[in-house]
Amino acid sequence: MSKHVLVVGSINVDYVIHTNRLPKLGETITGDSFAMNFGGKGVNQAVAIAKAGCEVKMLGAVGTDLSGDLALKNLADCGVDGSEVLRVDAPTGAAVITVCGGDNHIILDVGANGFVTPEVIDAKRDLFAWADILVMQYEIPTESVLAAAKLAHELGKTVVLNPAPVKDVDRELYRYIDLMIPNEFEAELITGIAPVDDASAREVIASLRGLGCKNAIVTLGKHGCAYGVEDDVHFAGIYEVVTVDTTAAGDSFIGGICSKICEGWELDRAVRYAGAVSAITVSRAGAAVSIPSADEVENFLKTHTIGEHRF
Numbered sequence: 001m002s003k004h005v006l007v008v009g010s011i012n013v014d015y016v017i018h019t020n021r022l023p024k025l026g027e028t029i030t031g032d033s034f035a036m037n038f039g040g041k042g043v044n045q046a047v048a049i050a051k052a053g054c055e056v057k058m059l060g061a062v063g064t065d066l067s068g069d070l071a072l073k074n075l076a077d078c079g080v081d082g083s084e085v086l087r088v089d090a091p092t093g094a095a096v097i098t099v100c101g102g103d104n105h106i107i108l109d110v111g112a113n114g115f116v117t118p119e120v121i122d123a124k125r126d127l128f129a130w131a132d133i134l135v136m137q138y139e140i141p142t143e144s145v146l147a148a149a150k151l152a153h154e155l156g157k158t159v160v161l162n163p164a165p166v167k168d169v170d171r172e173l174y175r176y177i178d179l180m181i182p183n184e185f186e187a188e189l190i191t192g193i194a195p196v197d198d199a200s201a202r203e204v205i206a207s208l209r210g211l212g213c214k215n216a217i218v219t220l221g222k223h224g225c226a227y228g229v230e231d232d233v234h235f236a237g238i239y240e241v242v243t244v245d246t247t248a249a250g251d252s253f254i255g256g257i258c259s260k261i262c263e264g265w266e267l268d269r270a271v272r273y274a275g276a277v278s279a280i281t282v283s284r285a286g287a288a289v290s291i292p293s294a295d296e297v298e299n300f301l302k303t304h305t306i307g308e309h310r311f
């Protein structure tokens with residue numbers, strides 16, 4: 001029986017344009033390949049988990065605008081149950097994304113995502129009881145992240161947090177986190193330690209545990225990732241692919257991890273699967289749309305080997 005995953009997080013429409021260079025302040029330049037995509041860290045992670053075969057419900061908020069209609073249809077098309085998503089009197093979250101040389105800059109207007117309040121969390125207790133795993137990010141109010149983590153923890157659920165984009169939070173939150181998954185920049189902002197070599201990456205994991213998180217995986221871009229295994233820290237490299245667009249690289253990795261810890265996989269095995277999900281995602285344009293199905297990941301793994309981790 002597939003496990004139940006609840007994603008409490010953001011639902012955005014991404015307005016994406018590709019460019020060879022970034023404009024200076026006040027300058028207009030010409031880009032290309034404009035696309036309107038479905039995104040939001042919450043949606044991207046929910047879609048990645050659903051495509052890997054888990055049963056996923058999403059709690060979030062969209063506006064009563066056309067973007068909200070389309071975003072909800074996208075969730076359904078991707079196999080995510082969006083029936084608990086609120087419709088509120090605010091514009092659906094919007095992200096303006098420039099992709100330059102495969103990498104991206106994102107400016108977010110949270111819009112309706114700001115309406116996922118602690119009161120909404122309290123009112124949806126049944127959803128938390130249904131879930132085996134709760135997955136969250138910081139594109140909804142952080143008080144709601146705290147309320148949701150606390151509730152899920154009290155109900156004995158596994159709580160996964162992607163602290164992105166980094167916010168100042170009540171440190172009580174960390175006590176409720178089973179698995180924290182920041183990237184290298186978020187990890188440095190939270191711990192004050194830049195993971196620039198194996199020793200500092202180990203310190204980052206120890207520091208996140210010291211804050212109260214049970215365990216952590218730190219993604220390190222092209223250097224792979226570091227993750228806690230009992231009292232030790234293990235490392236994994238990346239799969240070599242041609243990068244088209246890094247949007248949702250981290251989200252798809254997190255989705256891959258969550259889908260496999262649902263199945264009881266050890267982290268050593270789950271990070272290799274999640275690395276493949278992320279590698280395929282960055283080889284395509286867009287956010288949720290670029291995330292592969294389980295079959296695509298299986299085929300990829302037949303022909304690709306993960307590289308050695310090195311800084």
Ligand code: RIB
Pocket residue numbers: 010012013014038039040041044094095106108139247248251287288
């Ligand atoms: O992580 C990528 C996501 O960040 C985009 O889809 C965008 O919506 C922003 O939330």
